[in-house]
Amino acid sequence: MRNWIGLVYNELLKMVKKKRVLVVLLITAVLIPIFTYGEYRSLQNTVEQMGTSDWRSLLQQRIIDAQNRLSSSRLPEEWKQQIKLNIQQQQYYLDHDINPTAPGAPTFVRGFVEEAVSLFLPLLVVVVASDIVSSEHSAGTIKLLLTRPVRRWRILLSKYLALLLLVSFIMTSTAVLGYLISGVIFGYGGWDMPVFTGFQANGGELNTESVHLIPQWQYILMGYGLAWFSCIAVATLSFMVSVLVRSTAASIGIMMAALISGSLLTQLAPTWTALKYLAFTNLRLTDYLSGEPSMIEGMTLPFSLTILGLWSLVGLVVAFTVFVRRDVLA
Secondary structure (H helix, E strand, O other): OHHHHHHHHHHHHHHHHOOHHHHHHHHHHHHHHHHHHHHHHHHHHHHHHHOOOOHHHHHHHHHHHHHHHHOOOOOOHHHHHHHHHHHHHHHHHHHOOOOOOOOOHHHHHHHHHHHHOOOHHHHHHHHHHOOOOHHHHHHOOHHHHHOOOOOHHHHHHHHHHHHHHHHHHHHHHHHHHHHHHHHHHHOOOOOOOEEEEOOEEEOOEEEOOOOEEEEHHHHHHHHHHHHHHHHHHHHHHHHHHHHHOOOHHHHHHHHHHHHHHHHHHHHHOOOOHHHHHOHHHOOOOHHHHHOOOOOOOOOOHHHHHHHHHHHHHHHHHHHHHHHHHOOOOO
């Protein structure tokens, strides 16, 4: 047990010394204030245009704006379907007198994780995960590492366990920074605010049979748990690529291209149902929590969890098989 702790500790120490973790924290600390100010300005502009800060009037105006968008003949049918479901969901909040966007740091954190789960958070993970093995080749330390009297699979497993801890740290740090920074503008209250969950889309209609209220703190924990699972899947695939590719730059480039492509394909080709079997089109797990309709038919929370789990398992098998058998000393 002590050997395992020592191996994992050494790997964490290596990651910290590379200063990539510090870079990730700095990126987050710089961008979150920008996101906070952008949301604040957007809210202020809406209030100025409407002449009122009453959330019911603002939400009703959003519903009207969305209905006007439906009249556009240029809008694809898949987008119209999604807008209709969003309208029904917003109307449900309005009918039950629940403000879905009450100002407050917890509300900002909830919205942030819902939007960041598909690209921003995975990109942060890629920065620290894609060089975990490839950097050993780039720095020429791989030979020194493998001369230690430790089996190769144990070395690789210690790196993977350290990576899991690091991803968990990044997720926690992002949530804490988001709360502390946004609270300066929006205030720190709102943890007990009621939030609806359980919306489902059936044949283009919103199914509200399973809808129920939960406190916002519980919703945030569930949202970050789902986002953590998505980021672990991204980290695992980045880990595999880092084993296969000896160049850190190439490893990061491959993963960034895959992430961006997955996000774009979901938007550009929602009728291509085969996309649902790709890992990077299943990252938005928080959509199932909020009831955001999926543009690709046949996607559910158990399905997306299974796909991400299978891709992660394949990534681990490939990574360990290649690392153990390949002549990395050549």
